[in-house]
Structures are given as structure tokens and as C-alpha cells.
Amino acid sequence: MHSAHANLSKLVIGAAMDVLNTLKPGLDEKLYERALVIELKNRGLAIDQQKSFEVHYKEELIGTLVPDLIVKDNLVVDAKVVSAFNESHLAQMLGYLNITGIETGLLLNFKFSKLGIKRVTAFQEEEVGLTTDVTDSPDDDY
Template identity: 40%
Template sequence: MTENELSNHILACAVEVHRNLGGPGLLECVYEEALAWELKQRGFPVGRQLEVPVTYKGHELAVPLRLDLLVGELVVVEVKAVSQYNSIFESQTLTYLRMLNLKLGMVINFGEKLVKDGIHRVVNGL
């Protein structure tokens, strides 16, 4: 399955989660757990809160970054639940993609009235 095909399944799962949880208003961690569960129910491997080591001039820093979700070892998903979207979320996701040598990331903001309006694709050489 390609990154783009997988992203369509992630989008469908996000819509399902948003609808079943009643839309915006919950904490980010609630949407993250529900999205991971929904993806797993559909047979997709999902890693949650994965540590991404940060190296500075050949030295691994003591504090790694934490990735919200990695789906199918191909797509990074950053889960947000904010009323005011910030493009820094996309920069953060692009950093994860570069560090992991992956091509596609998605920022999903469950804080939107319609979650489809909160989907932002981030690409790294795709």
C-alpha cells in the first residue's frame, strides 16, 4: 500500500472518530487514542507516542521528540485539538519526516467543526 492510499484510510478513520466522539471539545490525547484504536480495528499497524532521537553534531540529546502516531511504518500523524490552527504544526511534522526519512505526514486537527477542514498533508519529497 502506498502512502497516498494509506492516507485515505487514515482520513476515513479520523472522520469516524470525530463523528463518534461528537466533534470538537475533547483533549488531544482522547482523539489520538481513539484514532489509533480505529486504525488498528481496520488492520493497520499503529505506533503511538514513539520516541524519535535527536542528534546534534553527532551527539544524541537526552530528550527525544515524541511522535503521536506512525501508521503502517509509512505515514506520520500529528493529532491536534485546537480552535486556532498554527502552521508550525506542519513544520513539526516535516521535521519528523526528515528525521525518519519518510515521505508523508498528516496533521489532523480535531478542533475543527468538520474534521475534513482540519486535515493538512505534509510531504517530504513525495
């Protein structure tokens, strides 16, 4: 990881820890997201909250993706309140990274008194079990 990415991630994680220590567990994830925006702005970081990105298929608009936060146009941040991160959370983050062109994302879990952190990179598709090769699919009977 580049030191700029590492430093930015550390700043965001530190801000998220401050938010969790102040608000404590048990709130809705949108409340943590809003508090994190305040904390990051107070630390001088540029934030895009709920920025919409168009998704196209063969030049046709098919919908939009809306990541929670983009920090300094360089890091996607998704606040969660879940028992544990799962493959759906990772797949969603990979979608955000793909559509935004940003290489790194942070999943932050505010459910417990210890902040849950999962760093996701655009290069993790194989780790999550996602594949773009469908030629070996056993369900070719359709």
C-alpha cells in the same frame, strides 16, 4: 503521490472522520489520538504510538522527537485540537518527517465538527518558509 500513500492517507482520514463523528468536538487531543489508534487497529493497520526518535548533533545525543502516531512505518499522523493549523504545526511535522525518514504526514484537527486535514510532505520546506541557507541573513551584526 504514490497510490499506496494515497490509499493509506484515505484510510487514516476515514478512520479520523469516524472518530470525530462518534466523539464530537470538544475533547482533549490525546483522547482523539487514543480513539484513532483503536480505530486504525480495528481496520488492521500497524500503529506505533508515541515512538521516540533520538536526535543527534555531531554524533552527540541532544534529545528526542516523539510523533503521535506512525502508521505502517509509512505515514506520520499528528492529532490536533486547534483553531487553525499554523507554521509551527507544519514545522513540527517537517521535523518528524526529517528525523523518521518518512516522506508524508497528516495533521488532523478535531476542533470542529468537520475534520481539518493538512497533508505535509518532506519536500515542503520552502512552502513553510523554512530555510537552511543563513548566508543572506540581515542579522549578521553579532
